[in-house]
Amino acid sequence: MSYTFVNTDLIKINDNLELNVVTIPNTNHKIFIVDKFLKSPEKLGNIAKKQVFEKTPNNKNGNPGWVSVTNLKFDQITKTAQYLAKNYYNAENVEKFNVSYQFNLFQGGTSCNYTSILPHIDKSFFAFQIYLNLPEECEGGTNFYKHIQTDLDHNVEYFDADFTRTEKYWEFMEHFKNVTQNDFQTILDTRQIDSNIWETIYGVEMKYNRFIMYPSYVFHSAYIEKEWYQKMKRIGLVGFLK
Numbered sequence: 001m002s003y004t005f006v007n008t009d010l011i012k013i014n015d016n017l018e019l020n021v022v023t024i025p026n027t028n029h030k031i032f033i034v035d036k037f038l039k040s041p042e043k044l045g046n047i048a049k050k051q052v053f054e055k056t057p058n059n060k061n062g063n064p065g066w067v068s069v070t071n072l073k074f075d076q077i078t079k080t081a082q083y084l085a086k087n088y089y090n091a092e093n094v095e096k097f098n099v100s101y102q103f104n105l106f107q108g109g110t111s112c113n114y115t116s117i118l119p120h121i122d123k124s125f126f127a128f129q130i131y132l133n134l135p136e137e138c139e140g141g142t143n144f145y146k147h148i149q150t151d152l153d154h155n156v157e158y159f160d161a162d163f164t165r166t167e168k169y170w171e172f173m174e175h176f177k178n179v180t181q182n183d184f185q186t187i188l189d190t191r192q193i194d195s196n197i198w199e200t201i202y203g204v205e206m207k208y209n210r211f212i213m214y215p216s217y218v219f220h221s222a223y224i225e226k227e228w229y230q231k232m233k234r235i236g237l238v239g240f241l242k
Contacts, residue, residue: 011043013037033204038209045235065104065106067104074237077128102238111188121154127215127241128214132235139224140206155219157169188226
């Protein structure tokens with residue numbers, strides 16, 4: 001038998017980080033961006049390479065790539081995310097949030113269901129990620145969207161009962177139902193997101209060792225074209241505060 005040991009204590013953030021706080025235009029949603037986030041990002045990259053990745057289901061909840069859900073704990077990253085949630089979003093009892101991690105892999109041009117490349121939300125309050133591709137490998141980033149017909153840029157159905165009683169919410173759900181029922185096999189390519197249905201309202205450029213954090217109930221998606229990441233897959237550490 002062979003054993004793999006991971007010491008997450010080696011994953012430390014840089015001192016004197018410079019935080020860039022961006023408000024998505026015409027919304028109250030803040031995005032936090034920190035460059036040169038980790039002292040030794042290559043150590044986190046080495047941990048990622050040791051993970052076992054599984055192909056995610058090609059269904060309406062599927063991620064168009066490979067995921068490694070991990071029980072690893074990254075204390076300094078967690079504390080940073082909790083600090084931001086508490087001090088910039090006024091979130092209470094952040095220490096009681098359930099924090100989970102996973103590594104995501106994407107490859108342009110891979111087969112997936114259409115719904116799995118559309119803008120989505122996550123079942124959590126906040127999400128964050130660290131881009132791990134080297135500088136010469138970085139293309140695209142993370143985009144945020146508004147559903148044009150309903151003028152919704154977010155969906156808080158998981159923790160706001162009043163929101164689920166609104167006309168806009170049910171109008172959006174009707175749209176989502178129709179898309180799901182007419183789902184089809186496609187390729188991972190954000191150019192297939194219909195600009196008559198979804199408006200890109202902000203984009204964060206992918207950079208090596210860049211940390212970003214945002215409300216996970218805002219419609220978002222990885223920005224990737226089918227020609228990208230053919231030889232070297234796009235990889236990042238993703239975390240959720242639930």
